[in-house]
Amino acid sequence: MKIRGAFLGLVAAVMTVSSSLPVYADVTDKDIQVLGRAIGFIENGPSGTVAVAVVYADGDAASQAAADALAGQIGSGKSAGKLTLNASSVAASALGSAGAQIILVPNGQAGVYSAVQSAATSGQGISVSADKACAEAGACIIAVATAPKVEIFISGSASAAAGVNFGSAFRMMIKEL
Numbered sequence: 001m002k003i004r005g006a007f008l009g010l011v012a013a014v015m016t017v018s019s020s021l022p023v024y025a026d027v028t029d030k031d032i033q034v035l036g037r038a039i040g041f042i043e044n045g046p047s048g049t050v051a052v053a054v055v056y057a058d059g060d061a062a063s064q065a066a067a068d069a070l071a072g073q074i075g076s077g078k079s080a081g082k083l084t085l086n087a088s089s090v091a092a093s094a095l096g097s098a099g100a101q102i103i104l105v106p107n108g109q110a111g112v113y114s115a116v117q118s119a120a121t122s123g124q125g126i127s128v129s130a131d132k133a134c135a136e137a138g139a140c141i142i143a144v145a146t147a148p149k150v151e152i153f154i155s156g157s158a159s160a161a162a163g164v165n166f167g168s169a170f171r172m173m174i175k176e177l
Contacts, residue, residue, distance in 0.1 A: 026107070027106060027107060028147075030146040032073075032074060032078065032080050032085070033080050034144045034150055035080065035130070035142065035144055036079075036080020036081035036083045036085065037081035038144065038170075039080075039083060039102065039128065040081040040082045040083065041166050041170035042165070043167060046083065046126065049086060050083050050084070050100075050101040051087075051098070051099060051100040051101055051102070052086065052088070052100055052101075052102045052103075052104050053087075053090035053102070053125060054070045054074070054088065055067060055092050055095060055104065055106075055115070056112065057091075057111040058091045058093050060111065063106075064089065066106045066107075066109070067106055068089045070106050071089045074087035074104075085102070092111075092112040092115035095115055095118075095124060095125070096124055098125070100124070101125055103124070103125035103127045103128070104129065105127065105129040105134050105139065105140055106131075107129070107130055108131065109131075112139075113137050114139070116139045117137075117139040117161075120139075120140075120141060120161070121158075121161045123162070126141055126142070126162070127141050127162075128140055129144075130143065131143060132177075135177050136153075136155070138161075140155060141159045141164050142154060152173060152175070155177050156177065
């Protein structure tokens with residue numbers, strides 16, 4: 001009985017600690033493909049081989065690990081729509097000097113939204129994510145969901161602030177936030 005009580009106490013402690021940590025959910029290859037195709041509908045948007053800055057929060061090891069894993073998943077030379085993606089992890093504080101055409105925000109990283117929004121508004125990259133919350137917050141121009149069905153979300157405020165316009169045919173396929 002004492003062992004069971006101790007075990008339940010340990011489980012409760014682990015659940016409490018883990019529930020207070022940010023959750024960095026996986027971004028799937030399908031998410032990357034849909035993001036690449038959506039970026040292709042930007043009028044005068046990036047094309048060909050593009051640099052992708054996978055952003056992480058400065059000083060946050062878990063955030064950096066998530067960005068490193070996603071950058072590794074994309075790698076160098078991954079095709080997505082009409083784009084060829086070359087990804088690298090970039091600290092939020094270094095976005096201004098990253099030279100990326102696309103800023104990819106891994107899921108669950110609300111701590112980088114301000115830096116991402118500032119970089120996108122300054123023309124330092126198109127901000128995208130597979131986390132709808134990023135577009136809802138106005139930090140990401142494009143967000144996608146691919147499960148259970150494909151949905152593309154556009155932040156009207158973020159796209160207007162960054163001067164990003166989409167073709168009219170594309171606007172019929174998206175949900176504007």
